[in-house]
Structure formats: C-alpha cells, structure tokens
Amino acid sequence: MNEDSDSNDETPAPVARPPKSEQEPASSELVEIAPNIVRMQLPIDMPGLGHVNCYILEDDRGLALVDPGLPDETSFRTLSDRLASFGASVQNVHTVIVTHSHPDHFGGYRHIANATDDVALITHESFRDRMKMDEMRENLDFDSLEPSTMTIEELREAFKRSTPWGKQFSPPDMALERFQRHGRESFASFRLPEPTQRVSDGTVIELAGREWVSVHTPGHTADHLCLYDPGEKVMLSGDHVLPSITPHIGGITPQQDPLAEFFNSLDRMHEFNDVELVLPAHGKLFSDLPGRADDIKEHHVERLDAIREIADEIGEADVNSYMQRLFRERSWGEMAESETYAHLEHLRIMGDAVAGESAGLRTYAPA
Numbered sequence: 001m002n003e004d005s006d007s008n009d010e011t012p013a014p015v016a017r018p019p020k021s022e023q024e025p026a027s028s029e030l031v032e033i034a035p036n037i038v039r040m041q042l043p044i045d046m047p048g049l050g051h052v053n054c055y056i057l058e059d060d061r062g063l064a065l066v067d068p069g070l071p072d073e074t075s076f077r078t079l080s081d082r083l084a085s086f087g088a089s090v091q092n093v094h095t096v097i098v099t100h101s102h103p104d105h106f107g108g109y110r111h112i113a114n115a116t117d118d119v120a121l122i123t124h125e126s127f128r129d130r131m132k133m134d135e136m137r138e139n140l141d142f143d144s145l146e147p148s149t150m151t152i153e154e155l156r157e158a159f160k161r162s163t164p165w166g167k168q169f170s171p172p173d174m175a176l177e178r179f180q181r182h183g184r185e186s187f188a189s190f191r192l193p194e195p196t197q198r199v200s201d202g203t204v205i206e207l208a209g210r211e212w213v214s215v216h217t218p219g220h221t222a223d224h225l226c227l228y229d230p231g232e233k234v235m236l237s238g239d240h241v242l243p244s245i246t247p248h249i250g251g252i253t254p255q256q257d258p259l260a261e262f263f264n265s266l267d268r269m270h271e272f273n274d275v276e277l278v279l280p281a282h283g284k285l286f287s288d289l290p291g292r293a294d295d296i297k298e299h300h301v302e303r304l305d306a307i308r309e310i311a312d313e314i315g316e317a318d319v320n321s322y323m324q325r326l327f328r329e330r331s332w333g334e335m336a337e338s339e340t341y342a343h344l345e346h347l348r349i350m351g352d353a354v355a356g357e358s359a360g361l362r363t364y365a366p367a
C-alpha cells in the first residue's frame with residue numbers, strides 16, 4: 001500500500017553496475033557524523049530502496065529523531081534496538097521531525113507516540129495535503145470494510161480510484177493480501193499522523209543544541225522539508241536531494257506543476273553552497289549539494305527532451321503510450337505513468353505540448 005518509491009534513474013546502463021547506496025540493506029552500525037548527530041539505518045523494502053536513514057539529534061532534553069521509518073512492527077523493533085545500543089530508549093525521544101508525508105518517513109512516529117507520554121511532531125505546514133490517494137482513503141467508508149472476510153476482488157473494487165489521466169487503478173494484490181491478513185489496524189497505521197508543530201519556510205528550530213532553519217522544498221511531495229544547520233554547515237535533505245537516485249516526481253498531487261516546483265527547489269540549493277555535509281534520507285552522505293541538485297535537474301531536463309522526441313514520433317497518444325517509450329518494461333505501472341504524466345503536464349504548461357482526450361483517456365501531442 002505504498003506510493004513512495006524513489007524511482008531509479010532510467011537511462012540505459014551497463015549490465016553489471018554496482019548497487020546504488022540507497023539500495024543497500026540497513027546497516028546495524030550507528031555512525032556519529034557531526035556533533036550531536038548520529039545516523040541509524042532502518043530496514044525498508046521498496047522499489048530501489050533498502051533502508052531509510054533516521055538521524056538522532058541529541059541535546060540536553062534527550063533525543064529528536066528525523067524520519068523514524070515505516071509503520072510496521074519490524075521497523076519499530078529495529079528502531080528500539082538501535083536506540084538501546086546507543087544507550088537510550090524510545091522514552092528519551094522528545095521530538096520527531098518528518099521531512100515529508102510518505103510512510104517510510106512518518107510511519108514510526110505513531111509507535112513512538114504510543115510508547116512515550118509527550119513527543120512533538122514537526123512537519124511542514126502543508127503536511128497532509130499531499131495526495132489525492134489519501135483523500136480517497138478518507139472518503140472510503142473504512143468502517144464498513146471487513147478485510148478478513150472480503151475477497152481480493154471485492155477489496156480491489158473498494159480501493160479502485162481514477163487517476164487525473166483517466167485510468168483506473170487499484171492497489172496491487174500483494175498490498176491487498178497484507179491488508180487482509182493484518183486487518184484494519186495495519187492499514188490505519190499508514191494514515192498520516194497529526195503534527196504538533198507545523199513550520200513554514202525559514203522557521204528556526206532548536207535541536208541537537210543548536211539552531212536549524214527549515215527549508216520548504218516542494219517537488220517530490222508538496223510538503224517536503226529540509227533542515228539547514230548554518231553553524232555546522234549541515235543539510236538534512238530528506239528525499240529532495242539523494243546521492244545517486246532521483247526521487248519520484250508523481251502527477252497525483254495537489255501541485256499544479258510538481259516538476260516546475262521541484263526545479264525551483266533544486267535551484268534553491270545554490271543558496272546553501274556553504275553546506276559541507278548533506279544528510280539524505282536514503283543512501284550515503286555527500287558534500288556537493290548544489291552540484292548534486294544540478295545533476296538531478298539535468299536528468300529531468302533530459303527526460304523532457306526524450307518526451308519531446310517521442311511526441312514528434314508518435315503524435316497524439318495517451319500517458320501509458322508515452323510511459324512505454326520512456327521507461328524500461330520492468331518499471332511499467334502506475335508510478336511510471338504518474339511520473340510520465342507529471343512531465344507531460346509540465347510540457348503542456350510550458351506550451352510545448354497540447355492535451356486532448358481519446359476514449360476517456362487524456363492524450364498529449366506536440367504543440
């Protein structure tokens with residue numbers, strides 16, 4: 001039941017390429033990376049991702065955690081074990097900061113809040129606005145569902161939704177089977193928690209014994225937040241800037257042109273060219289923040305060029321037809337369609353493509 005997957009770079013690659021650091025399994029090692037900042041890794045199993053980096057920020061009040069992993073029990077058990085090896089426990093956590101509204105980032109908060117009396121949750125102010133899918137879940141008559149007795153077909157029907165490009169999708173059978181097995185509770189844990197503090201761009205937050213500045217970076221999601229520490233020249237970059245993969249930019253979002261917003265948020269990284277250490281939510285630490293942001297932008301500029309060429313070749317076509325030309329077959333599916341749609345919409349808004357409709361599906365042609 002998971003929409004977050006930071007899709008891989010889809011350019012053709014040699015057969016035996018080394019695994020990207022984002023794909024490596026979670027390490028049990030705790031690594032001190034700056035004064036009062038320790039990195040732990042929590043296991044996740046999502047397309048292209050092997051772990052999430054959860055950062056411990058320590059101060060005299062206790063611990064703050066950035067992105068405490070997936071909502072499942074295994075992730076929370078691992079988090080508790082890692083804290084124990086750090087000589088601490090969940091009870092020491094006073095604050096959770098969530099960089100954006102995807103389950104591998106916010107999921108662990110609910111367990112921490114259940115185990116601790118008073119834990120703050122800090123997010124961007126637009127947290128919760130993010131995807132129509134969540135609105136769909138809210139509209140779903142959740143209490144009338146009896147997952148354990150429903151057939152997969154009935155569940156598929158209940159969770160069916162239409163995309164902005166006219167297609168009908170329902171969650172994969174694997175997710176539905178998991179829902180059947182674990183019931184409503186497990187599904188409820190994927191619902192977004194309510195933040196105790198919502199911050200905007202430029203809010204100063206005191207953590208790890210020093211002041212951080214929140215940086216709103218919409219694109220991957222509308223509510224994505226980075227945290228900048230001008231003292232130690234550190235940036236917590238979430239999924240906005242990752243070391244070797246490009247974050248998924250989907251078209252199912254409240255943003256009108258998520259790709260344009262992502263470009264702006266990438267360009268903004270030049271404002272922070274004094275940053276010496278970037279702490280991403282997946283993969284290894286890196287240092288060249290503006291350089292990496294430029295590379296990611298370049299990747300999307302190339303994808304836009306590729307779509308222009310495809311449009312010249314195939315003429316008016318639906319989103320799926322563009323997707324089949326743009327992505328390798330193993331990546332075909334809703335996420336690839338959603339990303340293709342985001343790029344096509346960007347071209348349309350820039351005046352390089354025109355939208356139409358055929359057989360109930362949205363189509364695009366060269367302008």
Ligand SMILES: [Zn+2]
Nearest residue numbers: 004102104239
């Ligand atoms: Zn993520």
